[in-house]
Amino acid sequence: MxxxxxxxxxxxxxxxxxxxxxxxxxxxxxxxxxxxxxxxxxxxxxxxxxxxxxxxxxxxxxxxxxxxxxxxxxxxxxxxxxxxxxxxxxxxxxxxxxxxxxxxxxxxxxxxxxxxxxxxxxxxxxxxxxxxxxxxxxxxxxxxxxxxxxxxxxxxxxxxxxxxxxxxxxxxxxxxxxxxxLKTTDFGPLPEKDWAVARYGQHEDGKHRAIGASYNPLKGESFVSYLIDMRETYQAIEATEIRYEEYKTDDAELVLVAYGYCARVSEEAVDAARAEGLKAGLLRPITLWPFPNQAVRDKAAQGRKFLVVEDSMGLMVDDVRNAIKGEAEVHLVDATFRHLASEDGMIMPARVLEEIRRLL
Amino acid sequence: MSEEAKGLVRERVAGRPEVFVREWFADYLWDLFCPGCQSPVAGRIIAEVLEELGIGDKAIMVGCVGCSGIMIGGFDLDKVSPAHGRGPDVATAIKRIYPDTIVFTVQGDGDCIAIGAGPFVGALTRGEKITIIMLNNNNFGTTGGQLGPTTLVGQVTTTSPEGRKPSEEGYPVHAAEMAATFKGVAYSARGALHTPADYRRTKGYIRTAFQRQLEGVGLSFVEVLTACPTNWHLTPVQSLAWIRDNVIPEFPLGEFRNVTYIE
Missing domain, CATH: 3.40.50.970 (Thiamin diphosphate (ThDP)-binding fold, Pyr/PP domains)
Incomplete structure (x- = not known):
């Protein structure tokens, strides 16, 4: 155990x-x-x-x-x-x-x-x-x-x-x-790191390894081929690694989007709203890049409204708006909603609930 | 240059030592360094020492940004090109992970003690078991000859058009003397390459520096005064006389610290 x-x-x-x-x-x-x-x-x-x-x-x-x-x-x-x-x-x-x-x-x-x-x-x-x-x-x-x-x-x-x-x-x-x-998770096999520096003579192909922060013409790369290679990696990540969690979103008329501590706060607010019969749910991105664009877009297409809860002046909200492409209302609870005016303040569930009530 | 002449030069300059890449360095070296530049001379000495000590197969090279960084392409070793000035940080990590390798940086004076002063002092403070070789040509060569931390008082550069004024830009930094004040430093020396005798002495400094790393004593540092005819607006021969008459009086040659045991 x-x-x-x-x-x-x-x-x-x-x-x-x-x-x-x-x-x-x-x-x-x-x-x-x-x-x-x-x-x-x-x-x-x-x-x-x-x-x-x-x-x-x-x-x-x-x-x-x-x-x-x-x-x-x-x-x-x-x-x-x-x-x-x-x-x-x-x-x-x-x-x-x-x-x-x-x-x-x-x-x-x-x-x-x-x-x-x-x-x-x-x-x-x-x-x-x-x-x-x-x-x-x-x-x-x-x-x-x-x-x-x-x-x-x-x-x-x-x-x-x-x-x-x-x-x-x-x-x-x-x-x-x-x-x-405490547990160790096995995520499966990984590629060999045959590109890594170790010391000369330790590599099977008998060649040295060179690491630098640019493309390498000695490896036959051009600047553009390097950019294309990088983009393919990013596309593979976007295609494979998006992770998010949904909470009570099935029939939600208002979908909260929040990550980190604000997701915990939002979950509590969703429960409180449900107790009042208000149909709120939470979509919690686990990967912020790649961002779960499609999940957000699908909900917008179903006519839901959105409430982004984030402890900033509004940053992730841009990604939500980008995913939605003007197809749905997007509202924001931001750092100005903190329960204290000082740096010790935080966004509390009660304040999020007030916004849910106002929007539903 | 004719193919035959190229072959001759390759044989004499890049034919040995073996830690230099044969094909690439020999062909492109001529385009990358200015006539009379002493960076590749320093590079050759380093390569010779690695070979003579028989440590070419366990050396890992860390380069830099600037003229001194160009030579990394010529070394047939495992190697890493860091951000400007960050060589000692990168070398620290590699040496800590592979204590049985020989890790060294080759940096210019701007890379080492202008933008890289923090990493340099950090590595000196911790007494990392690495070797830092700093080529001092008294200016920022690659970017066109601007004022560096080692520019001589009164020396004209593109950003000190009336000559370095101590009231404005301060005095030249003496890296080798400074390094010698750190208790974790095993070796610190300054050499030059303007005469055959100095060439041999400097090679000896570099050999001792690598030996101290092999013995695991502490950080070893060698500063090498190198000519930069292009940015000094002198001929290669005049540049050697300039080093003798103007650079060495400011930057005395010799060993400043050499210990075989650090508590």
Missing amino acids: AERILAEGNEAVGWGALGAGCHCFFGYPITPQNEVIEFLSRELPKRGGVFVQSQCENATINMLFGAAATGVRAMTSTSSPGWGLMMEGMSNLAAARLPCVVVLVQRVGPGVQRLTHSQQDYNSATKGGGGGGYRNIVLAPASVQEIHDLMQLAFHLADKYRNPVVVLSDGLMGHVVEPLE
């Missing part, structure tokens, strides 16, 4: 990484993700892994570049200001087609602001925040257990597609304590 423990979300990141066989972690202290680096500084070396505390997030992401180039499973975690520093590195990791996992425990922005939760990094995570128009696979857990489980999926998807994967958490998800079942 799998071991069950009580853990907070940031520890679940670490447990999930260990379950996935993560060998390397690079980190720099930043609130609210410090528990991740503290956990892995303690647990990784015990298991023969590599932990390095870097001099800044810019270094962290480039250490990750070096580690990923060797083909071992490697990750980092950070919060929003550090995420900004990582953008050049994220672009390079995507360009070099290096598998790796980055956990982003979002906090309030823009700028430095304070240390608490938010969902304001949606765009830089899902649209490729660094230069060059690349894509990260973005997974959005909504419970401690799901953080643990999606960490393992993240490493699998990174290896499967040779693409960076972002696990998008936040200050609330990072610190909520819930039961956690």
